[in-house]
Amino acid sequence: MNRHNAYVNGQKGYSSRESGNLSISPHRFQPRSQPALRRRRQLLIRLGIAGCSSLLLMLIFFPSIRSTFLTVLTLGLMSSSDVEQLQLETVRYYDLSESGGTARGWEHEERVLMCAPLRDAESHLPMFFSHLHNFTYPHHLVDLAFLVSDSKDNTLQLLSQMLTDLQNDPDPKQPFGEISVIEKDFGQKVNQDVESRHGFAAQASRRKLMAQARNWLLSAALRPTHSWVYWRDADVETAPFTILEDLMRHNKDVIVPNVWRPLPDWLGGEQPYDLNSWQESETALALADTLDEDAVIVEGYAEYATWRPHLAYLRDPYGDPDMEMEIDGVGGVSILAKAKVFRSGVHFPAFSFEKHAETEGFGKMAKRMQFSVVGLPHYTVWHLYEPSVDDIRHMEEMEQERRNRENEEKERVERMKKIKEEFNDQGSQWEKDKNAIDGISQKEEQIRKEHDAAMAAQEEKGPAAQAGKETAEGAASKDSKDSKVAKDTKDAIDAKEGKGTKNAKNVKDTEDTANEKEVEEAEVVKDT
Amino acid sequence: MALPRSIRRTSPITLILAAVLSFGFLVFLFAPSSNSGAVSTAKRKIANAAAHPLSPPTAPFVKPDASLNGLSKPPPVVHYHLNNVTTTADPIGNQETVLILTPLARFYQGYWNNLLALSYPHSLIALGFIIPKTKEGHTATAALQAAIATTQQGPEGKRFASVTILRQDFDPPISSQDESERHKKENQKARRAAMSRARNSLLFTTLGPSTSWVLWLDADIVETPPTLIQDLAFHDKPVLVPNCFQRFTNEENKPDTRPYDYNSWQDSQVAADMARDMGPEDIIFEGYADIATYRTLMAMTADRSETRNQQAIIPLDGVGGTALLVKAEVHRDGAMFPPFPFYHLIETEGFAKMARRLGWGCFGLPNYFVYHYNE
Numbered sequence: 001m002n003r004h005n006a007y008v009n010g011q012k013g014y015s016s017r018e019s020g021n022l023s024i025s026p027h028r029f030q031p032r033s034q035p036a037l038r039r040r041r042q043l044l045i046r047l048g049i050a051g052c053s054s055l056l057l058m059l060i061f062f063p064s065i066r067s068t069f070l071t072v073l074t075l076g077l078m079s080s081s082d083v084e085q086l087q088l089e090t091v092r093y094y095d096l097s098e099s100g101g102t103a104r105g106w107e108h109e110e111r112v113l114m115c116a117p118l119r120d121a122e123s124h125l126p127m128f129f130s131h132l133h134n135f136t137y138p139h140h141l142v143d144l145a146f147l148v149s150d151s152k153d154n155t156l157q158l159l160s161q162m163l164t165d166l167q168n169d170p171d172p173k174q175p176f177g178e179i180s181v182i183e184k185d186f187g188q189k190v191n192q193d194v195e196s197r198h199g200f201a202a203q204a205s206r207r208k209l210m211a212q213a214r215n216w217l218l219s220a221a222l223r224p225t226h227s228w229v230y231w232r233d234a235d236v237e238t239a240p241f242t243i244l245e246d247l248m249r250h251n252k253d254v255i256v257p258n259v260w261r262p263l264p265d266w267l268g269g270e271q272p273y274d275l276n277s278w279q280e281s282e283t284a285l286a287l288a289d290t291l292d293e294d295a296v297i298v299e300g301y302a303e304y305a306t307w308r309p310h311l312a313y314l315r316d317p318y319g320d321p322d323m324e325m326e327i328d329g330v331g332g333v334s335i336l337a338k339a340k341v342f343r344s345g346v347h348f349p350a351f352s353f354e355k356h357a358e359t360e361g362f363g364k365m366a367k368r369m370q371f372s373v374v375g376l377p378h379y380t381v382w383h384l385y386e387p388s389v390d391d392i393r394h395m396e397e398m399e400q401e402r403r404n405r406e407n408e409e410k411e412r413v414e415r416m417k418k419i420k421e422e423f424n425d426q427g428s429q430w431e432k433d434k435n436a437i438d439g440i441s442q443k444e445e446q447i448r449k450e451h452d453a454a455m456a457a458q459e460e461k462g463p464a465a466q467a468g469k470e471t472a473e474g475a476a477s478k479d480s481k482d483s484k485v486a487k488d489t490k491d492a493i494d495a496k497e498g499k500g501t502k503n504a505k506n507v508k509d510t511e512d513t514a515n516e517k518e519v520e521e522a523e524v525v526k527d528t
Numbered sequence: 529m530a531l532p533r534s535i536r537r538t539s540p541i542t543l544i545l546a547a548v549l550s551f552g553f554l555v556f557l558f559a560p561s562s563n564s565g566a567v568s569t570a571k572r573k574i575a576n577a578a579a580h581p582l583s584p585p586t587a588p589f590v591k592p593d594a595s596l597n598g599l600s601k602p603p604p605v606v607h608y609h610l611n612n613v614t615t616t617a618d619p620i621g622n623q624e625t626v627l628i629l630t631p632l633a634r635f636y637q638g639y640w641n642n643l644l645a646l647s648y649p650h651s652l653i654a655l656g657f658i659i660p661k662t663k664e665g666h667t668a669t670a671a672l673q674a675a676i677a678t679t680q681q682g683p684e685g686k687r688f689a690s691v692t693i694l695r696q697d698f699d700p701p702i703s704s705q706d707e708s709e710r711h712k713k714e715n716q717k718a719r720r721a722a723m724s725r726a727r728n729s730l731l732f733t734t735l736g737p738s739t740s741w742v743l744w745l746d747a748d749i750v751e752t753p754p755t756l757i758q759d760l761a762f763h764d765k766p767v768l769v770p771n772c773f774q775r776f777t778n779e780e781n782k783p784d785t786r787p788y789d790y791n792s793w794q795d796s797q798v799a800a801d802m803a804r805d806m807g808p809e810d811i812i813f814e815g816y817a818d819i820a821t822y823r824t825l826m827a828m829t830a831d832r833s834e835t836r837n838q839q840a841i842i843p844l845d846g847v848g849g850t851a852l853l854v855k856a857e858v859h860r861d862g863a864m865f866p867p868f869p870f871y872h873l874i875e876t877e878g879f880a881k882m883a884r885r886l887g888w889g890c891f892g893l894p895n896y897f898v899y900h901y902n903e
Contacts, residue, residue, distance in 0.1 A: 088577055090588040090680055090690045093673075096697035096729060097661065140602070143582065163605040175602030178582035182737055184610035215862040220608060220737035223585065224694055340697060345728035345864035351885040368868050 094224035101227040101338040103251035110227035111177065112142045112244060113339065116234055117213050122153040124234040124384070129162050131236065133174065137244040143178040145221030149213050150187045180221050186212060204296035204357065211348035211358040214332075222342055229342055231335040237262070238382040239334065246379065247336040250322075253371035254337045254363065256330050258315050261383040266398065267391070272312030273383040274331035275299040276360050277375045281308040288355040296357045299329075311375040319378030327375040328367055329360035334381050341371050576651075576689065579604055584736030585692040586627060586654040608737035615740045615855040617764040619757065620649060624740035625689070626757055627856070629656045630747050631726045633664060633700075635671035636901055638750030644679065648757040650688050656734040658694040658726050668747075669693065692734050696726055716813050720875040724867035727849070727875070731859055742859055744852040744876075751775070751899035752851065759896065760853040763841060766888035767858060767880065770896040771830050772850040787827030788900040790815035791848030791877055792892045794824040803872045811869045814846070814877070826892045836895040844892045845884070849876035851898045858888045 102108055116128070135142065144163070148156050160181060167175045186209060214231070222229065230244060239257075240246060247255050259274035276299060284306035288297060297304050311327055346369055349361035356364050363373050387395060578589040580603040616622050626648060630639075646653070657672060659665045672693065680687050701718035731742070743757060749772070753759060760768050772789035791814055799812055799821040806812070813819060826844065831837070849865075863886055866878035873881050880890045 088588045089581075089591050090688070091673075091676055091693070092585050092690070093693045093695075094733075095661075095695040096733075097695065100697055160605055160607070167602045167605060178580070178603050179605045180737065181605060181607045182610055183607065212861055216610065216860045219732055219735045219860045220584075220610065222732050222735075223582075224692070224733040225582075226733075340729075343697075343729040343732055344725050345732070345867060347862040347864060350862050351882075 092224075096224060096340075096343070099225055099227040099339060101248075101251075101340065103249055105227060105248050106137055106141070106245060109138075109141060111223075111225050112137065112228040112230055113145060113221055113223070113226045114142055114230045114232060115145050115147075115214070115217050115221060116232050117147045117149070117210070117217055118151065118155055118159065118234055119149055119213075120151050120153050120155060121234040122151075122155045122158050125155070125158050125162060127237065127384070128234045129166065131239060131241075132166065132176070134241040135244065136242050139174060139176045142176050142244075143180075143221070143223070143226070144176050145180045145182065145217055147182045147184060147213055147217035149183075150185050156181070156183065178223075182217060182220050184213075184216055203298045203301070204352075207296060207298065207358040208350045210332075211350040211361070214348040214358070215350060218342060218347065222339065226339040229335075229337050229339050231332055231337075233333045233383075235384040235386070236333060236381055237384040240381075243334070243381065244336065246321075247376075250324065250374065250376075252324075252374040253341050254330060254335065254366050254373045255376065256311070256327075256333075256335050256374075257376050257379045257381050258311055259331060259333045259383050260312065260315065260380050261385045263385055264395075272310065272315065274333050275310055275312055276329055276331035277311035277327050277363075278306075278308040278329045279326065280328040281306055283307045291355055294352050295355055296352050297355045297360075299360075311377055314377040315380060316378055317380075321376065321379040323376065323378050324374045325377050327373055328363055329356060330363035330373060330375070332359035332362075333383060335359070335362075337366075338371075341366055341369075344369055344371075346371065578606075584738065585656070585734050586625065586690055586736040586739055588690050610737060613738060613740055613856070615761075615764075615857065617762050619741065619761045620652075623652065624761075625652050625654065625738055626741045626743055627654045627656060627734060627736075627739045628743045628745055629727070629730050629734065630658075630745050631723065631730060632657045632659045632668055632672065632747040634747060635668040635675070636748060636750055637675070638901060639747055640672075640675045640679075642750055642752055643745075644686055645754045646752075646756060647754040650686055652689065654689050654734070654736075654739070655691045656694070656730050657692070658696055658730040660696045660700045660726070662700065665695070669695070694730060694733065696729065698722070698725065717811055717874065721867040724865035724875045724878070727865045728867070731864065735856065735859060739856045742854045742856055744849050744854065746850045746900075748901035749851055749898050750901045753896075753898075756851070756898070757853070759838075760893070763839075763891065763893070765841075765891045766855045767847060767883050767890040768841075768853045769826075769844065769847045769890075769892045770851050770898050771826055771892070771894050772848060772900055773827075773830070773897050774900040774902050776902050785832065785897070785899070787825075787830065789848035789850045790825050790827055791846055792826040792844050793821075793846045794826075794843070795845040796822040796824065798822040806872055809869055810872055811874050812872050826894050829894045830897070831895050838893070838896045840893065840895045842892050842894060844890045845880060846873065846877035847880040847890050847892070849879075850900060852876065854883075855888075858883050858886070861886050861888070863888065 099110070101110060105112070121128075132144075146159060148159065163179055163181070167179065169175055218229070228244075228248065230247075243257070247257065256277050258277075259272075260270055261273040263269055263271050278299065284297065284304075287304060287306060291297070297306065299306065299308070299310070308329075311325060311331075314325065346362060346366045348358050349365065350357065353361040354364050354368075366373050576587050578584070578587050581589050581592060582603045583589050583606070614622050614624060616624065619626070628643070643655075659669050659672070676691050676693075680691070701715070701722050727744070735742070741757070741761060743760075745752075752770075756770075760770065769792050771787075771792070773785045774788040775783060775785050778784040793814060802812060802819075802821065812821060814821065814823065814825070823846075826842065829842070831840075854863075863879060863883040865875050866882060867874070870878040871881050883890060
């Protein structure tokens with residue numbers, strides 16, 4: 001190889017004086033095909049191809065390294081995260097006036113947030129989910145939010161299982177919208193809050209705690225897309241499937257149905273349950289003024305006689321279910337409210353707000369912000385009947401009573417049976433005796449008849465007959481007809497007695513003999 | 529035939545150097561450590577992202593696959609462990625998410641720049657805005673959206689976890705946002721009631737299940753220390769408010785500062801007596817000469833010297849909302865901004881009262897400043 005050629009094409013980089021030694025004509029320069037070089041080049045190409053194909057295979061079989069190579073190939077301009085970030089949306093835009101809530105929300109695709117606070121509710125869940133399945137409001141427009149707090153039973157596991165099944169339901173109409181299960185324990189707070197000595201005071205702190213749970217649930221689950229919020233307790237036994245639409249149709253800011261519960265017959269069959277829906281009364285307002293800042297008025301305790309008209313007591317089973325009633329406090333079993341109520345800041349006061357807490361305070365606060373709060377006295381949902389401690393005791397007493405009664409009954413039957421058996425023995429004995437007596441009396445009768453016949457020959461035959469009859473009467477009193485006849489005879493004889501006193505002694509003698517005979521006979525009877 | 533030539537011409541040393549260099553390149557390109565920060569941030573973002581558009585607005589979500597034609601799978605069952613949401617003095621160490629909420633009427637670039645300058649990891653920050661549906665609001669929305677688009681497509685580290693823009697569903701009671709009009713006493717009640725409703729709407733729809741802290745930051749706060757969140761969270765107080773001042777040019781044409789927000793105060797006996805004699809619908813406003821409350825105003829107790837103790841902390845009875853750090857659990861318990869007279873207080877001052885009724889304390893940092901925009 002000529003080392004003096006500075007240019008690739010073989011031109012000299014400098015003028016050479018020894019031009020004669022060198023062949024400088026360009027056409028004579030042929031880069032000779034060197035086999036070694038060619039082989040090396042081919043080797044390089046083959047290596048390259050092999051490398052590429054192996055890389056390709058690796059990319060196919062090991063997806064995990066794809067992103068790394070992709071980053072390298074694109075010189076990091078499009079990083080791996082970017083590829084996935086392209087699928088990520090970070091900005092959301094909502095116009096809240098689109099989620100104001102209208103009377104026919106299902107036609108406007110209005111989303112409903114359904115909130116259910118749960119605590120040791122495992123036993124109620126199957127019932128609750130059967131209600132969910134039956135809801136007629138389009139399920140995909142209903143978001144479910146649960147707060148599971150301080151549960152000692154299997155609530156959480158069962159809940160997630162049932163929710164997963166619900167979302168995987170093959171029927172496309174069954175799955176609901178967003179589902180949030182919020183786990184939060186307030187337990188510690190309860191212990192801190194032991195300001196209570198007796199049940200009535202405990203009621204206030206219990207209500208505050210429940211209010212806190214509701215607020216945590218709502219604040220975590222409310223979204224800008226929600227037009228309505230529906231609060232529902234897990235222990236509702238019976239409610240119309242169309243309850244969301246039914247309540248929505250009234251187009252009120254806050255609306256509650258009447259809540260009753262069925263009772264066993266011995267308690268009257270049914271009973272108003274939720275006493276927290278009421279209209280404010282002057283008495284209660286005056287009472288509120290006398291209480292200190294942290295006091296909470298709770299309904300249903302003698303300490304606070306409020307004389308408020310309760311929604312529950314105004315129910316007429318045949319009343320118009322669409323009838324509305326303005327109320328001030330609301331119960332929490334089933335509340336439908338427009339989301340804008342909660343967006344404005346109305347919540348469940350976990351402190352004493354105008355002397356009320358939780359749902360009653362919620363009603364008060366909604367009123368304070370000029371929202372309409374309405375109850376439906378004749379539209380009823382039925383709360384599950386769970387016997388109270390008193391009821392359970394009462395039921396135990398009743399059960400005991402029933403058992404006692406049963407035992408008594410059994411004893412009585414047995415006694416009766418025994419008595420009857422004894423009575424039957426006596427009866428047969430009686431029968432025998434009677435037959436025997438009858439036999440005797442018949443014999444006597446015969447004797448007497450003969451005697452009578454003999455006497456008839458004489459003038460005074462009656463007294464003998466009478467004596468005979470009387471004997472029969474003493475033996476078997478049921479022969480009253482005979483005895484009457486005998487009596488008649490006797491009367492007749494008595495009448496005659498005055499006529500012939502001379503014969504009286506005679507008659508008496510006959511009688512005495514008859515009596516003696518009878519006594520003898522009775523002794524015979526006794527012996528047998 | 530350049531290639532064979534050059535290869536032939538290279539000496540072994542050159543080849544070795546080239547090999548070393550290319551090896552270095554490969555190491556640089558493939559080594560995960562080279563850009564670990566960005567990658568881990570991105571990974572965390574993806575891990576935090578929700579699988580479905582129906583999800584809390586404080587997290588990004590994976591866009592639904594357009595090819596499915598709307599036939600997407602029903603949303604999954606999501607568990608949120610609120611027991612694990614902490615609020616501690618070390619929010620970065622515990623990966624606590626902060627929700628910055630801003631009722632917006634006008635968009636100031638200074639506000640946005642200040643927000644971008646915050647040193648708290650942006651992947652832990654979610655933003656929420658509520659804007660009235662007025663002409664001015666539309667303009668502000670457009671400006672805000674442009675700023676958001678730039679940021680969220682910009683460098684990884686500056687992007688926020690998620691941004692929610694809400695449009696108010698009610699009209700503001702007074703149309704003018706002029707300083708003078710805004711602060712007239714007659715307008716105060718209606719204005720602050722509307723402001724309360726806007727704040728509550730924003731708060732309760734964006735809070736979500738994972739937020740640890742809520743930072744209320746007004747749209748006209750244009751200057752804060754970049755470590756604002758860390759500094760405030762460090763005190764670990766349920767409700768904490770820094771002192772809001774305003775920069776201006778004084779008569780001598782020198783830059784100066786003056787107090788701006790008078791809503792942070794400690795109550796006085798005079799104000800308490802005044803409240804007792806008031807009707808249930810009356811409100812005591814602060815900062816008006818005809819209502820002399822003799823309350824201790826935090827704005828007036830500030831020490832503006834360079835050597836001041838920024839950590840100084842005082843308990844408060846009323847707080848202002850220009851900049852306000854609140855533990856999310858205070859809001860979750862129900863503390864909101866009353867749009868009605870609550871103990872004769874309204875909006876942020878009423879909020880402080882409600883928080884205290886719920887058993888949470890309110891505090892202020894008199895010597896720690898944030899600055900309000902000067903019109």
